[in-house]
Amino acid sequence: MKIKRNVSSSRRKNRKKHFNASSSERRIRMTCPLSTELREKYNVRRLPVIAEDEVKVLRGKFKKSEGKVLSVYRKKYSITIENVQKTKKNGEQVQIPVHPNKCLITKLKLTKSRERILARKNKLRGKKTKTTKEQKIDSKMTEVD
Known part of the structure:
Protein backbone atom coordinates (compact mmCIF):
# COMPACT_ATOMS: atom_id res chain seq x y z
CA MET A 1 0.00 0.00 0.00
CA LYS A 2 1.23 3.44 -0.89
CA ILE A 3 1.95 5.71 2.07
CA LYS A 4 2.70 9.08 0.47
CA ARG A 5 0.10 10.06 -2.09
CA ASN A 6 2.14 12.84 -3.71
CA VAL A 7 5.15 10.57 -4.49
CA SER A 8 4.91 8.51 -7.64
CA SER A 9 5.87 4.84 -7.64
CA SER A 10 5.68 4.60 -11.43
CA ARG A 11 8.95 3.45 -13.02
CA ARG A 12 8.28 5.51 -16.12
CA LYS A 13 7.73 8.75 -14.17
CA ASN A 14 10.73 8.17 -11.90
CA ARG A 15 13.03 7.54 -14.87
CA PRO A 48 27.74 16.00 -2.50
CA VAL A 49 31.08 15.35 -4.23
CA ILE A 50 33.17 18.26 -5.51
CA ALA A 51 36.44 18.34 -7.42
CA GLU A 52 39.59 17.87 -5.31
CA ASP A 53 37.91 15.67 -2.68
CA GLU A 54 39.89 12.51 -1.97
CA VAL A 55 37.82 9.41 -2.67
CA LYS A 56 38.11 5.62 -2.38
CA VAL A 57 36.21 3.36 -4.82
CA LEU A 58 34.21 0.69 -2.97
CA ARG A 59 32.66 -1.36 -5.79
CA GLY A 60 33.36 -2.36 -9.35
CA LYS A 61 36.46 -3.09 -11.40
CA PHE A 62 38.50 -0.34 -9.71
CA LYS A 63 37.61 -1.40 -6.15
CA LYS A 64 40.07 -0.19 -3.44
CA SER A 65 41.68 2.42 -5.71
CA GLU A 66 42.04 5.89 -4.20
CA GLY A 67 42.68 9.34 -5.58
CA LYS A 68 41.51 12.92 -5.97
CA VAL A 69 38.33 13.74 -7.83
CA LEU A 70 39.37 15.41 -11.08
CA SER A 71 35.92 16.38 -12.35
CA VAL A 72 32.24 16.04 -11.53
CA TYR A 73 30.07 15.49 -14.61
CA ARG A 74 26.50 16.07 -13.47
CA LYS A 75 24.93 15.45 -16.86
CA LYS A 76 26.08 11.81 -16.81
CA TYR A 77 25.91 11.37 -13.00
CA SER A 78 29.62 10.49 -12.92
CA ILE A 79 32.94 11.60 -11.47
CA THR A 80 36.49 11.01 -12.70
CA ILE A 81 39.17 10.01 -10.21
CA GLU A 82 42.93 10.46 -10.47
CA ASN A 83 44.02 6.78 -10.42
CA VAL A 84 40.97 5.28 -12.14
CA GLN A 85 42.07 5.04 -15.75
CA LYS A 86 42.81 2.58 -18.54
CA THR A 87 45.35 2.50 -21.34
CA LYS A 88 44.20 2.61 -24.96
CA LYS A 89 45.91 0.60 -27.69
CA ASN A 90 47.92 3.63 -28.76
CA GLY A 91 49.26 4.04 -25.18
CA GLU A 92 47.08 7.00 -24.22
CA GLN A 93 45.64 7.07 -20.67
CA VAL A 94 41.86 7.59 -20.46
CA GLN A 95 39.87 8.44 -17.31
CA ILE A 96 37.04 6.03 -16.46
CA PRO A 97 33.86 7.66 -15.08
CA VAL A 98 32.55 6.26 -11.78
CA HIS A 99 29.19 6.82 -10.12
CA PRO A 100 29.58 8.69 -6.79
CA ASN A 101 27.47 6.13 -4.89
CA LYS A 102 30.25 3.60 -5.45
CA CYS A 103 32.79 5.82 -3.65
CA LEU A 104 33.69 6.87 -0.11
CA ILE A 105 35.00 10.34 0.71
CA THR A 106 38.23 10.01 2.72
CA LYS A 107 39.33 13.67 2.73
CA LEU A 108 37.20 16.77 2.19
CA LYS A 109 38.11 19.93 0.33
CA LEU A 110 36.74 22.50 2.74
CA THR A 111 35.38 25.68 1.20
CA LYS A 112 33.45 28.44 2.95
CA SER A 113 30.13 27.21 1.59
CA ARG A 114 30.92 23.62 2.55
CA GLU A 115 31.85 24.65 6.09
CA ARG A 116 28.49 26.41 6.38
CA ILE A 117 26.72 23.27 5.13
CA LEU A 118 28.58 21.09 7.64
CA ALA A 119 27.80 23.48 10.48
CA ARG A 120 24.12 23.58 9.55
CA LYS A 121 23.83 19.79 9.27
CA ASN A 122 25.77 19.26 12.49
CA LYS A 123 23.46 21.68 14.29
CA LEU A 124 20.40 19.77 13.07
CA ARG A 125 21.89 16.39 13.97
CA GLY A 126 22.90 17.64 17.40
CA LYS A 127 19.27 18.32 18.26
CA LYS A 128 18.16 14.86 17.16
CA THR A 129 20.95 12.93 18.89
CA LYS A 130 20.78 14.47 22.36
CA THR A 131 19.67 11.23 23.97
CA THR A 132 21.73 8.24 22.90
CA LYS A 133 21.34 4.66 24.01
CA GLU A 134 24.28 5.00 26.37
CA GLN A 135 22.72 8.03 28.09
CA LYS A 136 19.42 6.18 28.47
CA ILE A 137 21.16 3.16 29.98
CA ASP A 138 23.15 5.38 32.36
CA SER A 139 20.00 7.15 33.53
CA LYS A 140 18.26 3.80 34.13
CA MET A 141 21.26 2.54 36.09
CA THR A 142 21.20 5.61 38.36
CA GLU A 143 17.52 4.98 39.06
CA VAL A 144 18.29 1.39 40.06
CA ASP A 145 21.10 2.44 42.44
Missing part, protein backbone atom coordinates in the same frame (compact mmCIF):
# COMPACT_ATOMS: atom_id res chain seq x y z
CA LYS A 16 11.76 10.69 -16.56
CA LYS A 17 12.42 12.70 -13.40
CA HIS A 18 15.89 11.18 -13.05
CA PHE A 19 17.04 11.93 -16.60
CA ASN A 20 15.38 15.36 -16.84
CA ALA A 21 16.58 16.55 -13.43
CA SER A 22 18.08 20.02 -13.09
CA SER A 23 21.72 20.52 -12.14
CA SER A 24 20.83 21.42 -8.55
CA GLU A 25 18.79 18.22 -8.16
CA ARG A 26 21.62 16.18 -9.71
CA ARG A 27 24.05 17.68 -7.19
CA ILE A 28 21.93 16.34 -4.34
CA ARG A 29 21.68 12.90 -5.96
CA MET A 30 25.44 12.75 -6.53
CA THR A 31 26.40 12.34 -2.87
CA CYS A 32 29.07 10.11 -1.37
CA PRO A 33 29.14 8.62 2.09
CA LEU A 34 31.89 9.94 4.37
CA SER A 35 34.52 7.72 5.99
CA THR A 36 33.98 6.79 9.63
CA GLU A 37 36.57 9.32 10.86
CA LEU A 38 34.94 12.17 8.93
CA ARG A 39 31.49 11.01 9.99
CA GLU A 40 32.45 11.17 13.65
CA LYS A 41 34.23 14.51 13.22
CA TYR A 42 31.47 16.36 11.34
CA ASN A 43 28.42 14.33 12.46
CA VAL A 44 27.30 14.07 8.81
CA ARG A 45 26.74 10.86 6.85
CA ARG A 46 26.81 11.97 3.17
CA LEU A 47 27.88 15.02 1.17
Whole structure:
Protein backbone atom coordinates (compact mmCIF):
# COMPACT_ATOMS: atom_id res chain seq x y z
CA MET A 1 0.00 0.00 0.00
CA LYS A 2 1.23 3.44 -0.89
CA ILE A 3 1.95 5.71 2.07
CA LYS A 4 2.70 9.08 0.47
CA ARG A 5 0.10 10.06 -2.09
CA ASN A 6 2.14 12.84 -3.71
CA VAL A 7 5.15 10.57 -4.49
CA SER A 8 4.91 8.51 -7.64
CA SER A 9 5.87 4.84 -7.64
CA SER A 10 5.68 4.60 -11.43
CA ARG A 11 8.95 3.45 -13.02
CA ARG A 12 8.28 5.51 -16.12
CA LYS A 13 7.73 8.75 -14.17
CA ASN A 14 10.73 8.17 -11.90
CA ARG A 15 13.03 7.54 -14.87
CA LYS A 16 11.76 10.69 -16.56
CA LYS A 17 12.42 12.70 -13.40
CA HIS A 18 15.89 11.18 -13.05
CA PHE A 19 17.04 11.93 -16.60
CA ASN A 20 15.38 15.36 -16.84
CA ALA A 21 16.58 16.55 -13.43
CA SER A 22 18.08 20.02 -13.09
CA SER A 23 21.72 20.52 -12.14
CA SER A 24 20.83 21.42 -8.55
CA GLU A 25 18.79 18.22 -8.16
CA ARG A 26 21.62 16.18 -9.71
CA ARG A 27 24.05 17.68 -7.19
CA ILE A 28 21.93 16.34 -4.34
CA ARG A 29 21.68 12.90 -5.96
CA MET A 30 25.44 12.75 -6.53
CA THR A 31 26.40 12.34 -2.87
CA CYS A 32 29.07 10.11 -1.37
CA PRO A 33 29.14 8.62 2.09
CA LEU A 34 31.89 9.94 4.37
CA SER A 35 34.52 7.72 5.99
CA THR A 36 33.98 6.79 9.63
CA GLU A 37 36.57 9.32 10.86
CA LEU A 38 34.94 12.17 8.93
CA ARG A 39 31.49 11.01 9.99
CA GLU A 40 32.45 11.17 13.65
CA LYS A 41 34.23 14.51 13.22
CA TYR A 42 31.47 16.36 11.34
CA ASN A 43 28.42 14.33 12.46
CA VAL A 44 27.30 14.07 8.81
CA ARG A 45 26.74 10.86 6.85
CA ARG A 46 26.81 11.97 3.17
CA LEU A 47 27.88 15.02 1.17
CA PRO A 48 27.74 16.00 -2.50
CA VAL A 49 31.08 15.35 -4.23
CA ILE A 50 33.17 18.26 -5.51
CA ALA A 51 36.44 18.34 -7.42
CA GLU A 52 39.59 17.87 -5.31
CA ASP A 53 37.91 15.67 -2.68
CA GLU A 54 39.89 12.51 -1.97
CA VAL A 55 37.82 9.41 -2.67
CA LYS A 56 38.11 5.62 -2.38
CA VAL A 57 36.21 3.36 -4.82
CA LEU A 58 34.21 0.69 -2.97
CA ARG A 59 32.66 -1.36 -5.79
CA GLY A 60 33.36 -2.36 -9.35
CA LYS A 61 36.46 -3.09 -11.40
CA PHE A 62 38.50 -0.34 -9.71
CA LYS A 63 37.61 -1.40 -6.15
CA LYS A 64 40.07 -0.19 -3.44
CA SER A 65 41.68 2.42 -5.71
CA GLU A 66 42.04 5.89 -4.20
CA GLY A 67 42.68 9.34 -5.58
CA LYS A 68 41.51 12.92 -5.97
CA VAL A 69 38.33 13.74 -7.83
CA LEU A 70 39.37 15.41 -11.08
CA SER A 71 35.92 16.38 -12.35
CA VAL A 72 32.24 16.04 -11.53
CA TYR A 73 30.07 15.49 -14.61
CA ARG A 74 26.50 16.07 -13.47
CA LYS A 75 24.93 15.45 -16.86
CA LYS A 76 26.08 11.81 -16.81
CA TYR A 77 25.91 11.37 -13.00
CA SER A 78 29.62 10.49 -12.92
CA ILE A 79 32.94 11.60 -11.47
CA THR A 80 36.49 11.01 -12.70
CA ILE A 81 39.17 10.01 -10.21
CA GLU A 82 42.93 10.46 -10.47
CA ASN A 83 44.02 6.78 -10.42
CA VAL A 84 40.97 5.28 -12.14
CA GLN A 85 42.07 5.04 -15.75
CA LYS A 86 42.81 2.58 -18.54
CA THR A 87 45.35 2.50 -21.34
CA LYS A 88 44.20 2.61 -24.96
CA LYS A 89 45.91 0.60 -27.69
CA ASN A 90 47.92 3.63 -28.76
CA GLY A 91 49.26 4.04 -25.18
CA GLU A 92 47.08 7.00 -24.22
CA GLN A 93 45.64 7.07 -20.67
CA VAL A 94 41.86 7.59 -20.46
CA GLN A 95 39.87 8.44 -17.31
CA ILE A 96 37.04 6.03 -16.46
CA PRO A 97 33.86 7.66 -15.08
CA VAL A 98 32.55 6.26 -11.78
CA HIS A 99 29.19 6.82 -10.12
CA PRO A 100 29.58 8.69 -6.79
CA ASN A 101 27.47 6.13 -4.89
CA LYS A 102 30.25 3.60 -5.45
CA CYS A 103 32.79 5.82 -3.65
CA LEU A 104 33.69 6.87 -0.11
CA ILE A 105 35.00 10.34 0.71
CA THR A 106 38.23 10.01 2.72
CA LYS A 107 39.33 13.67 2.73
CA LEU A 108 37.20 16.77 2.19
CA LYS A 109 38.11 19.93 0.33
CA LEU A 110 36.74 22.50 2.74
CA THR A 111 35.38 25.68 1.20
CA LYS A 112 33.45 28.44 2.95
CA SER A 113 30.13 27.21 1.59
CA ARG A 114 30.92 23.62 2.55
CA GLU A 115 31.85 24.65 6.09
CA ARG A 116 28.49 26.41 6.38
CA ILE A 117 26.72 23.27 5.13
CA LEU A 118 28.58 21.09 7.64
CA ALA A 119 27.80 23.48 10.48
CA ARG A 120 24.12 23.58 9.55
CA LYS A 121 23.83 19.79 9.27
CA ASN A 122 25.77 19.26 12.49
CA LYS A 123 23.46 21.68 14.29
CA LEU A 124 20.40 19.77 13.07
CA ARG A 125 21.89 16.39 13.97
CA GLY A 126 22.90 17.64 17.40
CA LYS A 127 19.27 18.32 18.26
CA LYS A 128 18.16 14.86 17.16
CA THR A 129 20.95 12.93 18.89
CA LYS A 130 20.78 14.47 22.36
CA THR A 131 19.67 11.23 23.97
CA THR A 132 21.73 8.24 22.90
CA LYS A 133 21.34 4.66 24.01
CA GLU A 134 24.28 5.00 26.37
CA GLN A 135 22.72 8.03 28.09
CA LYS A 136 19.42 6.18 28.47
CA ILE A 137 21.16 3.16 29.98
CA ASP A 138 23.15 5.38 32.36
CA SER A 139 20.00 7.15 33.53
CA LYS A 140 18.26 3.80 34.13
CA MET A 141 21.26 2.54 36.09
CA THR A 142 21.20 5.61 38.36
CA GLU A 143 17.52 4.98 39.06
CA VAL A 144 18.29 1.39 40.06
CA ASP A 145 21.10 2.44 42.44
